[in-house]
Amino acid sequence: MQQLQTLKGFRDFLPNAAIIRKRLTEKITNVFEKFGYDPLETPALEYAENLMGKYGEDADKLLYIFEDRGGRKVGLRYDQTVPLARIAAQYGDIPKPFKRYQIQPVWRADNTQKGRYREFLQCDADIIGDTNAPIADAEILSLFWNVYKEIGFKDIKIVVNSRKVLKELIQRTLAGQDITQVKFLSYVRSLDKFVKIGQEGVGKELVSKGMTQENIVYLFDRINEWSTYDYKKIEGLDGELAWSIQMATENFQLPTNSIKFDPVLSRGLDYYTGLIFEAVLPGTSGSLGGGGRYDDLINQFVGRQIPAVGFAIGFDRTLEAAKELNLIKDEKTVTKVLVAYKDNDKDVFPTALDLSTKLREAGINTEMFLDPKKDLDKQLKYANRKGIPYVVIIGEEEVKSGKYKLKNMESGEQKAFSLQEIIDSV
Amino acid sequence: MQQLQTLKGFRDFLPNAAIIRKRLTEKITNVFEKFGYDPLETPALEYAENLMGKYGEDADKLLYIFEDRGGRKVGLRYDQTVPLARIAAQYGDIPKPFKRYQIQPVWRADNTQKGRYREFLQCDADIIGDTNAPIADAEILSLFWNVYKEIGFKDIKIVVNSRKVLKELIQRTLAGQDITQVKFLSYVRSLDKFVKIGQEGVGKELVSKGMTQENIVYLFDRINEWSTYDYKKIEGLDGELAWSIQMATENFQLPTNSIKFDPVLSRGLDYYTGLIFEAVLPGTSGSLGGGGRYDDLINQFVGRQIPAVGFAIGFDRTLEAAKELNLIKDEKTVTKVLVAYKDNDKDVFPTALDLSTKLREAGINTEMFLDPKKDLDKQLKYANRKGIPYVVIIGEEEVKSGKYKLKNMESGEQKAFSLQEIIDSV
Numbered sequence: 121m122q123q124l125q126t127l128k129g130f131r132d133f134l135p136n137a138a139i140i141r142k143r144l145t146e147k148i149t150n151v152f153e154k155f156g157y158d159p160l161e162t163p164a165l166e167y168a169e170n171l172m173g174k175y176g177e178d179a180d181k182l183l184y185i186f187e188d189r190g191g192r193k194v195g196l197r198y199d200q201t202v203p204l205a206r207i208a209a210q211y212g213d214i215p216k217p218f219k220r221y222q223i224q225p226v227w228r229a230d231n232t233q234k235g236r237y238r239e240f241l242q243c244d245a246d247i248i249g250d251t252n253a254p255i256a257d258a259e260i261l262s263l264f265w266n267v268y269k270e271i272g273f274k275d276i277k278i279v280v281n282s283r284k285v286l287k288e289l290i291q292r293t294l295a296g297q298d299i300t301q302v303k304f305l306s307y308v309r310s311l312d313k314f315v316k317i318g319q320e321g322v323g324k325e326l327v328s329k330g331m332t333q334e335n336i337v338y339l340f341d342r343i344n345e346w347s348t349y350d351y352k353k354i355e356g357l358d359g360e361l362a363w364s365i366q367m368a369t370e371n372f373q374l375p376t377n378s379i380k381f382d383p384v385l386s387r388g389l390d391y392y393t394g395l396i397f398e399a400v401l402p403g404t405s406g407s408l409g410g411g412g413r414y415d416d417l418i419n420q421f422v423g424r425q426i427p428a429v430g431f432a433i434g435f436d437r438t439l440e441a442a443k444e445l446n447l448i449k450d451e452k453t454v455t456k457v458l459v460a461y462k463d464n465d466k467d468v469f470p471t472a473l474d475l476s477t478k479l480r481e482a483g484i485n486t487e488m489f490l491d492p493k494k495d496l497d498k499q500l501k502y503a504n505r506k507g508i509p510y511v512v513i514i515g516e517e518e519v520k521s522g523k524y525k526l527k528n529m530e531s532g533e534q535k536a537f538s539l540q541e542i543i544d545s546v
Numbered sequence: 547m548q549q550l551q552t553l554k555g556f557r558d559f560l561p562n563a564a565i566i567r568k569r570l571t572e573k574i575t576n577v578f579e580k581f582g583y584d585p586l587e588t589p590a591l592e593y594a595e596n597l598m599g600k601y602g603e604d605a606d607k608l609l610y611i612f613e614d615r616g617g618r619k620v621g622l623r624y625d626q627t628v629p630l631a632r633i634a635a636q637y638g639d640i641p642k643p644f645k646r647y648q649i650q651p652v653w654r655a656d657n658t659q660k661g662r663y664r665e666f667l668q669c670d671a672d673i674i675g676d677t678n679a680p681i682a683d684a685e686i687l688s689l690f691w692n693v694y695k696e697i698g699f700k701d702i703k704i705v706v707n708s709r710k711v712l713k714e715l716i717q718r719t720l721a722g723q724d725i726t727q728v729k730f731l732s733y734v735r736s737l738d739k740f741v742k743i744g745q746e747g748v749g750k751e752l753v754s755k756g757m758t759q760e761n762i763v764y765l766f767d768r769i770n771e772w773s774t775y776d777y778k779k780i781e782g783l784d785g786e787l788a789w790s791i792q793m794a795t796e797n798f799q800l801p802t803n804s805i806k807f808d809p810v811l812s813r814g815l816d817y818y819t820g821l822i823f824e825a826v827l828p829g830t831s832g833s834l835g836g837g838g839r840y841d842d843l844i845n846q847f848v849g850r851q852i853p854a855v856g857f858a859i860g861f862d863r864t865l866e867a868a869k870e871l872n873l874i875k876d877e878k879t880v881t882k883v884l885v886a887y888k889d890n891d892k893d894v895f896p897t898a899l900d901l902s903t904k905l906r907e908a909g910i911n912t913e914m915f916l917d918p919k920k921d922l923d924k925q926l927k928y929a930n931r932k933g934i935p936y937v938v939i940i941g942e943e944e945v946k947s948g949k950y951k952l953k954n955m956e957s958g959e960q961k962a963f964s965l966q967e968i969i970d971s972v
Contacts, residue, residue, distance in 0.1 A: 156913025
């Protein structure tokens with residue numbers, strides 16, 4: 121006999137948690153499929169060499185890599201973008217554009233003290249091999265927004281920017297100077313810290329990276345000015361971004377005030393080449409998800425350019441936010457009705473079984489209590505602890521009359537009903 | 547640049563495969579929930595010591611065990627019963643009976659030459675902590691049968707037996723002899739080979755294990771006699787089994803001819819203590835799933851007896867059989883309609899976007915072609931390759947008239963329809 125425990129850094133999802141997770145993935149899936157995105161599944165294990173060196177040095181340390189029994193170096197899925205790139209490389213004949221969604225767990229040996237778990241769900245949607253970037257970008261923005269809308273977030277803001285705007289911003293600030301890609305990314309990483317260290321902190325960092333006070337003043341002036349831009353003015357900075365925003369709002373029906381241009385949004389990953397975006401809930405810090413265009417990433421694996429744009433919904437953060445805003449009902453059980461016994465007359469049990477079957481056939485999730493000898497009190501207590509909303513009580517008298525007691529476990533109300541009346545009122 | 551491949555022994559599920567898998571899991575989930583079984587999820591990784599020594603020596607060799615970065619020995623989920631036992635041990639306050647289902651992948655470093663894969667889906671349903679075995683057994687039989695019925699298997703047979711019947715069979719054969727548990731299990735393993743090596747082969751094995759020719763004749767006489775038994779006669783062998791069968795057929799509405807008593811059905815696992823059963827499709831070899839009662843298994847982990855009964859649906863075999871019988875439609879894409887362009891007039895694209903949104907709002911999975919500059923021929927070819935059943939074609943003329951061409955991609959038929967007519971006919 122040994123006392124078993126959940127592995128540290130991992131979670132079990134007991135029914136109340138598992139049900140809510142299922143409801144949320146169903147909603148997300150539903151939106152993905154409405155837009156004609158097809159499901160894709162890849163195995164949890166990949167050749168280690170498929171994963172290593174793809175995410176950057178820091179991320180490589182978080183990979184679960186081990187040797188299998190055949191001596192092969194293998195690793196657990198770290199995200200869904202690299203497996204997608206492998207799919208694009210391996211199955212060249214997939215019709216393009218390939219619109220796919222993928223909802224599977226990923227594993228990262230992360231520091232659990234930050235409240236992070238080592239297995240978590242990712243919900244990705246991507247377009248691989250599009251031939252018209254602004255339209256594909258607009259659809260992706262629309263799909264992204266529709267996911268949050270479908271979950272019920274009314275005030276969600278899609279913050280957008282592009283790598284081109286960031287380049288324009290730095291180039292205008294350092295007019296005439298030669299800016300290497302490495303330098304550019306270094307500046308972008310400083311701009312990315314706006315929320316964390318504030319304007320002053322960002323300014324100091326940029327000065328330490330070689331900008332003058334004059335540059336900084338000019339830079340923040342531009343940021344403040346551009347922050348107020350609508351798509352017409354954005355056109356002067358990045359025509360494609362402007363077009364995507366216009367289409368997203370005018371044709372894809374995103375409310376104009378749900379898209380917010382933020383010229384310093386930069387997102388950590390180096391591989392973005394165009395549009396970048398995040399979903400932000402006003403009044404909360406951090407994003408509920410994000411994505412962007414990464415036209416050069418798949419190239420690394422395939423040896424030819426395949427444009428791509430997509431996003432990941434941050435499942436755990438989105439779920440937490442949805443719970444806080446009561447957008448997702450707490451459900452302790454999928455069961456709607458417990459069929460229970462008042463006494464153990466010989467006809468009671470068959471009637472209970474028959475009734476359970478009929479309730480199920482009517483589409484009602486019904487648990488039959490499996491021991492007619494138990495006290496009714498204990499059965500009701502069980503229903504209560506499990507969170508079952510209704511109990512149908514059957515005894516000799518009910519068998520004879522064909523009317524069964526239906527007890528509403530929340531209000532305590534109890535009424536005699538026929539089968540049809542039970543079906544109608546549950 | 548590197549050529550990426552799927553890890554040997556593992557599978558990718560491209561859309562056509564992923565969609566069918568999703569349809570099947572939805573059907574199975576639906577039946578589980580109808581019966582009031584709640585979902586449960588456990589992490590892919592467990593402490594290695596939780597897994598090792600639980601499945602037997604041969605199985606231990608198939609476990610994916612490795613050291614994580616913190617030096618802990620961990621292992622990938624091998625089945626869903628041991629994690630369930632851990633849950634029962636760790637969360638003692640879960641209301642009992644705990645009826646749960648679990649649909650998650652498991653990993654086994656098995657020989658792939660047998661056509662087995664190293665990651666596969668398991669669909670389990672179990673009752674933990676029941677207080678009335680025959681009723682719980684009857685419900686589990688009913689649930690099991692209902693899963694196959696819901697998928698559409700009309701001729702599925704649930705083959706049932708019990709460890710008690712097997713004991714009775716051996717005891718009567720070796721009347722007066724002292725039969726140890728080890729000896730009993732050894733005989734059972736021989737009986738288990740009936741399908742594989744035939745009656746003669748089984749007889750030879752039993753003689754080599756110490757039975758006399760006379761024993762063998764008596765044994766096969768009993769098997770032949772008992773094979774014809776209905777539940778009334780089974781009562782003389784195992785009262786609980788008889789009662790479960792009676793309840794399953796009379797109250798849970800299993801057709802009498804869908805249950806077949808087989809006194810040699812034994813199932814490999816040593817841990818079964820009562821009822822055992824399998825789903826068999828006439829005309830095919832092997833089972834599509836199976837289960838039984840295992841009252842002593844959780845005891846090993848928890849230190850106290852917790853009765854349990856349940857089963858696993860063999861997902862891959864069930865899916866294959868369902869496909870062969872055309873119970874599951876082949877679907878290459880979730881998309882019902884592709885919105886395509888006849889020309890690139892300035893109003894065509896906004897109209898296409900608007901129409902796509904409206905089709906989606908009407909519940910129709912709609913892909914909008916993302917490049918209005920492509921030839922219509924190429925768009926139709928794309929729809930055809932992707933397997934999209936309908937294409938709505940929009941051009942300048944259609945924008946003006948408000949009637950759009952709806953092309954049925956299978957029949958080739960093409961008709962001008964209003965939006966509402968499209969919604970009605972798709």
